[in-house]
Amino acid sequence: MAGVLGMYAFEEIWNVSRFLYYGLVAIQTRGEEVSALAVGDTHAVTGGTADNLDLSPLRGYCGIAGAFTRNEGYYFDDGITIVYDGSIDVSRLANQIKSGKKVEDCLADLEGAYALLLLKDNVMYAARDPYGIRPLCIGGIGFDMAVISSESSALDVIGAEYSRDIKPGEVVVVDQFYIDSLENKAKQKAVCAFEFVYFSRPDSQVFGKSVHTVRKLIGETLEPHDADAVIGVPETAIPFAMAYANKNGIPVDLGFVRTGRPTRTAIKPTQLERMIGVQLKLNPVRTAVAGKRVVLIDDSVVRGTTMRNTVSLLRRRGAKEVHVRIASPKLIAPCPYGVEVPTRDELIAVDNTEEEISRIIGADSFSYLKVEQLTELIGMPVCTGCMTGEYPAEIEECCSCEMGNPHPAEVSQ
Structure with a gap:
């Protein structure tokens, strides 16, 4: 299990690292063994909670973060940054992207159960598996930032407004000029029942509920x-x-x-x-x-x-x-x-x-x-x-x- 969070500010004057930190603290209940935060091409990973992260070198207008129960769920290499909740072959995904295949096409073909955030060339991608097993929602801070998170409570904590759940099979693309939605092969929805029993915070809305x-x-x-x-x-x-x-x-x-x-x-x-x-x-x-x-x-x-x-x-x-x-x-x-x-x-x-x-x-x-x-x-x-x-x-x-x-x-x- 993991919690993921992404932020994209539409003006370069913003620094999202501190926002990401507070949002990561909000979803830390989803994973307390490893915390990771990446802004642009710079990243920090630490054992334990987000309190142990050194934010000083992290500065930029777009970034992603994750809280994990073990030392996996993230990939930081060769200008590709990935955090995910679920089970995927992340190395295979990264290699496909490195080979020149479009990120959107790689995500459309991705197998597994996942809520995923990916950052490459200052473009942020968010995706859910076709069954929608893991939660992922999107919101924003006015017209200044787009925010994507495993749980809506992280949006609340950093002052963002919840907009909607990312749909099963959907890929959302965010850059400085637009937010685009690509709807792919959604299947019969089968959301994780245990999110309501244990995983999610009580102040969260997951799967629209x-x-x-x-x-x-x-x-x-x-x-x-x-x-x-x-x-x-x-x-x-x-x-x-x-x-x-x-x-x-x-x-x-x-x-x-x-x-x-x-x-x-x-x-x-x-x-x-x-x-x-x-x-x-x-x-x-x-x-x-x-x-x-x-x-x-x-x-x-x-x-x-x-x-x-x-x-x-x-x-x-x-x-x-x-x-x-x-x-x-x-x-x-x-x-x-x-x-x-x-x-x-x-x-x-x-x-x-x-x-x-x-x-x-x-x-x-x-x-x-x-x-x-x-x-x-x-x-x-x-x-x-x-x-x-x-x-x-x-x-x-x-x-x-x-x-x-x-x-x-x-x-x-």
Whole structure:
């Protein structure tokens, strides 16, 4: 998973590097392991968040940036700058461009699942795969700048106005004189359902729909249970918990206090880092849970180890009962589209029922949202490959990810 951002000012007096930095901070939740920013032919790459980037040599009126969960998702070489969210053969794309093939034609023929930004000869290109799996939107700052981002929240942060989503299969070309749109081979739309569950910020609009609105609907749909308090695991599960509490007439409480800066433990690269991250991030509020029947809501459970640790934390703080509700369907398959999910052997839902998972994690009850419920609440054609093992036709053959042997988990709890 990654977040991408591009800016193009129509007057050369502008320097977009600082705008790109703030926009990159806004989408940093999509990737915290590597940050990259390029303005013109100059670029900076750093391990960790955008705070570590040296912006001093970066000056120019057009640039692109990305936040990544691992050391890939970008290409900076020979005057070609690319950042992408998804799974593509980026070296092949770059070599085609170097051979003299028009960039627009290369992007029209590009295979894979992607939201992509490319900068060459001070022209910016933006493209989405024909299925529209990954989000990408366009907006602007008055008549001065065009802004393209994975999420609309990045536009908000830098003072840009959202205009529209870039369409599946569309290529947008931006230079100093015009913004052009080339509509190509759009196929049956299949947007990533997990964008609404976990990846996107709640203040974003993705695929033309409010993330926060969908999360409230999900929270209202989760299986009810009589309890004294509802608690959401920070940060993603808070909207689910609030909606669940309102729907069922149960008080929602501050169950955890964060230690340190906000971070997403689910996208840490190793299990040890994820476990330590939970201990640092989630310190239960004793008075919120002691002696109470608690409904604990989280966005997902993958391996189950993190949830087992979280339930144990609540027990140690005196919770009388812990009933776990998960705001996504069970995950039973890897993702070939740039999201790292463990192999099937590591996925707790593959061989265990809800009752068995409840025993494994030490909860009093446990239930997932159902796939049919999620697709109905999103209200548009979605990709649920990680939840069903069924993927959009053709595209799985184009992606570089090995279906049976993906990288270590990005969405792993």
